[in-house]
Amino acid sequence: MHQNVLLPIRRAEHRNDLVIGVCMHAPIRHLAYRADTLFPAASIIKLAIALSIHALSVKQRAIADYHVHIDSSDAHCGSGTLTKRVGASYTVNQLIWHLLAQSDNTAQNALVRTLPSLEIQSFINQKLHLHNTRYVPLPETTSSHYSTTTPEDAVALINAINKLQQHNDVVTHTIRDALSRCAQEQLALTTAHTTLLKHGALPTVQHYVFSCYANGHTHTIAILARSTHGALHVTARTAVLALTKEIITHISDA
Numbered sequence: 001m002h003q004n005v006l007l008p009i010r011r012a013e014h015r016n017d018l019v020i021g022v023c024m025h026a027p028i029r030h031l032a033y034r035a036d037t038l039f040p041a042a043s044i045i046k047l048a049i050a051l052s053i054h055a056l057s058v059k060q061r062a063i064a065d066y067h068v069h070i071d072s073s074d075a076h077c078g079s080g081t082l083t084k085r086v087g088a089s090y091t092v093n094q095l096i097w098h099l100l101a102q103s104d105n106t107a108q109n110a111l112v113r114t115l116p117s118l119e120i121q122s123f124i125n126q127k128l129h130l131h132n133t134r135y136v137p138l139p140e141t142t143s144s145h146y147s148t149t150t151p152e153d154a155v156a157l158i159n160a161i162n163k164l165q166q167h168n169d170v171v172t173h174t175i176r177d178a179l180s181r182c183a184q185e186q187l188a189l190t191t192a193h194t195t196l197l198k199h200g201a202l203p204t205v206q207h208y209v210f211s212c213y214a215n216g217h218t219h220t221i222a223i224l225a226r227s228t229h230g231a232l233h234v235t236a237r238t239a240v241l242a243l244t245k246e247i248i249t250h251i252s253d254a
Contacts (some may be wrong), residue, residue, distance in 0.1 A: 004250050005031060009033055016235060016239045018225050018227060020223065020224070020240070022223050022224075023155045023222050024247070025220045035150060036152055037151070038148045039150070039207065039224040039226055041154075044207065045149075046099050047158070047209075048128065049111060050175045051157070051160055053096060053171060054171050055120075055123045055127070056123075058169070063115075063171070064093045064171045065091050066092050067089045068114045069089050070082055070086050070110055074086075078104070078106030078108075079103075079105040080103070082107055090107075092115075093170065093171065096111075096174050099111065099178070128156060129153070129156060151222040151223070154209045157209075158211055158222070162211060162218070162220070207222070207223065208244045212251060219251055221247065223243065
């Protein structure tokens with residue numbers, strides 16, 4: 001199986017001037033190709049924020065209903081529908097939904113600004129071992145450096161999110177509901193029953209991070225790509241998408 005998957009990865013890299021990293025974890029098989037290579041993380045950070053808020057809610061049960069006001073600083077470096085809602089108030093639950101289902105950076109900024117971010121960061125570092133992932137900074141400390149992660153760490157994050165199924169608190173349900181909505185609105189991979197947890201992009205990266213159920217097992221997969229020459233053009237994005245489908249096909253046929 002490994003050779004069947006590695007060949008299309010290398011073909012995609014050669015044809016599109018890409019650097020691709022793949023990590024797949026399943027109970028009976030693993031795949032690692034540049035799995036420890038750093039890639040811009042883009043919106044993968046939002047999954048870590050949602051998961052860390054869940055960890056906080058275990059200790060602070062009222063956190064789900066805590067109200068957060070959208071500040072102008074949140075919208076200044078933000079994106080999404082909440083940029084036009086400065087001054088409005090939302091619960092943490094509602095912001096998580098915007099964060100995941102709409103990939104809203106304004107919601108992200110508001111949550112990081114309002115909640116005890118040091119505790120959240122500690123959770124990401126110590127529990128998820130995502131030492132190379134950091135928050136997008138607020139306006140006064142804005143840097144040109146993006147958050148980064150590896151395919152291996154992205155898979156670890158998805159595995160941690162999957163473990164939320166063991167819990168029943170309200171924040172967990174909000175996170176899972178938002179992820180489900182995101183999956184419905186995103187790409188349909190037709191070769192297997194697939195839940196696409198996150199699909200985000202920067203000008204130089206395309207990444208697919210998802211869980212796939214096939215042959216009686218749940219597979220967690222991360223495919224990250226960056227262009228070796230500037231922006232990731234349309235044909236390169238198409239190549240990464242085709243590669244994603246091909247890997248799913250190999251999993252289903254194995």
